[in-house]
Amino acid sequence: MTSLPRPTTELSTDEARRIALRAQGFLGAPDRKSGVRGVLRHLGAVQLDTISVLARSHELIPYARLGAVGRTTVDQAYWTDTHAFEYWSHAACILPVEEWPHFAFRRRAYRSRPHWNHALPDGTYDQVIKQLRTEGPLTATELGGAKKTSEWWDWSGTKVAVERALMYGEVVCTERRGWKRVYDLAERAIPEALLHDELDDTECLRRLVRLAGQSLGVGTRADIADYHRLKGEQVDAVIADSGLVPVTVEGWGKPAWADPAALETAPRGRHRTTLLSPFDSLIWERARTERIFGFTHRLEAYTPKPKRIYGYFAMPVLAGGHLVGRVDPAREGRCLVAKQVTLDGLKAVPAVAQALVEAASWVDCTDVRLERVDAPELRDPLTRELSRALA
Numbered sequence: 001m002t003s004l005p006r007p008t009t010e011l012s013t014d015e016a017r018r019i020a021l022r023a024q025g026f027l028g029a030p031d032r033k034s035g036v037r038g039v040l041r042h043l044g045a046v047q048l049d050t051i052s053v054l055a056r057s058h059e060l061i062p063y064a065r066l067g068a069v070g071r072t073t074v075d076q077a078y079w080t081d082t083h084a085f086e087y088w089s090h091a092a093c094i095l096p097v098e099e100w101p102h103f104a105f106r107r108r109a110y111r112s113r114p115h116w117n118h119a120l121p122d123g124t125y126d127q128v129i130k131q132l133r134t135e136g137p138l139t140a141t142e143l144g145g146a147k148k149t150s151e152w153w154d155w156s157g158t159k160v161a162v163e164r165a166l167m168y169g170e171v172v173c174t175e176r177r178g179w180k181r182v183y184d185l186a187e188r189a190i191p192e193a194l195l196h197d198e199l200d201d202t203e204c205l206r207r208l209v210r211l212a213g214q215s216l217g218v219g220t221r222a223d224i225a226d227y228h229r230l231k232g233e234q235v236d237a238v239i240a241d242s243g244l245v246p247v248t249v250e251g252w253g254k255p256a257w258a259d260p261a262a263l264e265t266a267p268r269g270r271h272r273t274t275l276l277s278p279f280d281s282l283i284w285e286r287a288r289t290e291r292i293f294g295f296t297h298r299l300e301a302y303t304p305k306p307k308r309i310y311g312y313f314a315m316p317v318l319a320g321g322h323l324v325g326r327v328d329p330a331r332e333g334r335c336l337v338a339k340q341v342t343l344d345g346l347k348a349v350p351a352v353a354q355a356l357v358e359a360a361s362w363v364d365c366t367d368v369r370l371e372r373v374d375a376p377e378l379r380d381p382l383t384r385e386l387s388r389a390l391a
Contacts, residue, residue, distance in 0.1 A: 009245070009247040009248075009258065009263055010247070010248050010249075010250070011218065011247055011248070011249045011250065011256075011258075012249075012250045013249065013250045013251050013292075015266075015267075016217075016218050016249045016250075016252075016256075016292065017292050017293065017321065018266075018267040018321060019217035019218050019258065019262050019263075019267050020216060020217045020218060020219075020282070020292055021217075021267065021271070021282075021321055022217060022262070022267040022269070023214065023215060023216055023217030023218075023259065023262055024043070024065075024215070024216075024217070024281060024282045025039060025042055025043070025065040026064075026065065026271065026272045026274075026282065026318060026321075027267055027268075027269050027270075027271055027272075027321065028267070028268070028269030028270065029269060029270065030065055030066050030067070030272070032066060035062075035066065035069065035073075035077060036062045036066070036069060036073065036074050036077035036078065037077050037078075037083060039061065039062045039065055039066065040062075040077075040078065040083075040084060040094060040095075040096055041096050042215070043061070043215050043281055044095070044096070044099070044211045044212070044214070044215045044227075044228075045089045045090055045093040045094070045095055045215075045227070045228065045281065046058050046061045046062075046078075046093060046094045046281075047061075047090055047091050047092070047093050047279040047281070047284065048086065048091070048092045048093060048094065048176075049091075049092075049279050050179065051301055051313060053312075053313045053329055053330060053331070054275075054315075054329050054331065054336070054359060054362075054363050055071060055362075055363060056179075057277040057278075057279040057280075058074070058078070058094055059071050059074045059075075060275075060276075060277035060279075060280070061277060061279075061280055061281075062074055062077075063274070063362060064272070064274045064275070064276055064277070064280060064318075065272065065274075067358070067362075068358065068361060068362040075175075075176075078094050078175075079174065079175035079176075082097055082174075082189065082190070082191060083096070083097055084096060084097055085097055085100060085172050085173065085174065085189070085190070086172075086173035086174075086176075086181070087103055087106075087166075087173075088106065088167070088229075089103075089228045089229065090226070090227060090228060090229055090281070090284065091229075091279075097190065097191065097194065098194060099207075099211075100190055100194045100195070101194055101196060101197070101198070101199050101204075102199065102203075102204045102207045102208055103169075103204065104169075104196075104197035104198070104199050104201075104204055105199075105200075105201040105204040105205060106204075107167070107168055107169035107197060108197065108201070110167040110168055111168050116164070118155055118160040119160070120157065120160050120161060120164060121157040121160075124157040124158060124160070124161040125161040125164065125165065127161070128143060128158060128161040128162050128165060128171075129165065129170065129171075129185070131143055131144075132162075132171065132183060132184060132185050133185060136183065136184045136185060136188070137174055137175075137182045137183060137184035137189075138182070138183060138184075139177060139180040139181065139182055139183070140156075140158060140159045140162055140180065140181065140183070141180065143158045143159075143162060143183070144156065144158040145158055145159070146158070146159045146180075147159065162183050165183075166181075166183065169186055169197070170185070170186055171183050171184065171185060171186060172184055172185070172186045172189040172190060174189050202237065202238060205230065205234050205235075205237065205238045206238040206241055206242050208227075208228045208230065209224055209230070209235055209238050209239055209242040209244070210242045210243050210244060211227075211228075212224045212225075212227035212228055213242065213243075213244040213257055213258065213259045214259045214261070214262075215227060215281065216259075217258065217259055217262045218247060218249065218256055218257070218258040218259070218262065219256060219257065219258075219288070220252065220254045220255065220256050220257075220288075221235055221236070221239075221254070221255065221257075222254075222285075222287065222288075223285060223288050224239070224244075224257065226285045226288075227281070239257060242257075243260065244257035244258060244259060244260070245257060245258055245260050245263070247263075251291075252291060271318075271319065271320050271321045272318060273317075273318065273319040273320075273351050273354050273355055273358075274317075274318050274355055274358070274359075275315040275316075275317060275318075275327060275329070275355050275356075275359050276315055276316045276317070276318055276323075277315065278297065278299040278313065278314070278315065278316075279299075282318075283295075283297060283316060283323075286298060289323075293322060293323045295316065295323040297314075297316055297323075297326070299313070299314075300312060300313075300314060301313055310326045310328060310340060310342055311326070311328025311339055311340040312328060312339075313328060313329065314326040314327065314328045314340070314342075315327050315328070315329060317348070317351060317352050317355050318355075319348070319351030319352075319354075319355070320351070322344075323344075324343070324344045324347075324348035324351055324352065325341065325342050325343040325344050325348045325351075325352050326340075326341070326342040327340075327341050327342075327352065327355070327356060328340040328341075329359070331363065331365065332369075334364065334365050334366045334367065335365055335366075335367045335368070335369050336356065336359065336360035336363065336365040336367070336368045336369070337368075337369050337371060338356060338368060338369065338370050338371060339371045339372065340371065340372045340373075340374065341370060341372070341373045341374065341382065342374045342375075343373070343374070343375060343378050343382070345378075346378060346381060349378060349381045349382050349385050350385055352382065352385075353382060353385035353386045353388075353389050354385075354389060356368050356386065356389075357386065357389040357390055367390065368386050368390065370382065370383060370386070
């Protein structure tokens with residue numbers, strides 16, 4: 001690792017928090033003209049996940065920034081006009097199509113991978129490519145079946161082959177249909193000008209590090225690496241030439257880098273009040289969330305029910321630039337059910353009520369019902385606020 005340049009800027013904890021909020025689209029006027037596509041380009045990656053409570057996470061991401069944008073509009077914005085593709089970034093993510101060349105380093109790494117968890121039957125890969133060429137786009141089911149048994153991990157040879165082809169970059173996921181990936185040949189789905197692996201690893205990494213810094217506003221080495229799941233040494237190799245500038249942040253105790261554009265003007269404007277998906281890039285990295293917001297959050301969907309503290313899909317509530325509580329939601333008909341609500345004191349009540357009512361309206365619910373409020377003395381104030389907001 002080369003010696004680091006001296007930081008040029010010192011940021012307070014509050015300044016770093018506000019820079020991060022603006023970079024993630026939560027401070028200042030939302031860019032409604034650019035809409036969902038603008039959110040995707042601004043963030044650089046929108047994580048996908050199978051869990052759907054209020055809505056799927058990739059729908060919750062633009063909602064949190066833009067407000068009640070139609071859910072059909074969200075999917076159309078991602079998947080029409082060859083605007084995006086799905087690939088492995090922070091996890092399975094929707095990515096702007098213009099970033100296809102910059103994931104060449106990852107496609108090459110997959111192609112040279114010596115071992116795989118699933119065996120690939122002879123001839124299956126070529127058969128899948130042939131079928132997509134003549135019949136595609138197709139789901140794994142349409143290709144011949146996704147699973148050998150009902151077990152989620154027991155993929156068919158066809159599914160193994162098409163997923164391998166996706167990792168290699170010969171096949172692209174162009175949309176989700178009923179949550180199933182729809183596969184097509186990259187040569188057909190990716191615009192010709194972008195369909196190449198000409199960029200070397202250094203150029204790819206430099207771009208992704210710069211994008212991560214822009215999307216975060218300010219971050220440590222670990223923050224920047226985590227955004228597109230790079231290795232620390234990959235970040236070290238290119239960060240000096242990435243365009244990011246070294247800074248120090250009060251209380252962080254680690255070197256940090258910032259997007260120079262984020263330092264040009266003080267982050268000001270209106271704060272968004274909203275429920276956040278646990279997979280939102282503002283909070284998807286636990287250590288960063290604790291460092292910036294002093295808020296510990298962990299997705300408990302995969303935690304045994306008796307051991308859950310905040311609920312199956314507890315969604316942090318963002319208000320005034322802070323995380324002020326959590327709501328574990330569900331739906332019963334046209335009622336949004338707040339199964340468990342955790343509030344950071346009485347001052348958080350109006351914001352949580354506002355976030356609940358807006359989310360209910362977005363998913364076509366006409367009522368909100370409280371089940372458990374962790375602080376019993378806050379139940380009545382929250383009930384009154386909800387009644388006022390729903391009136």
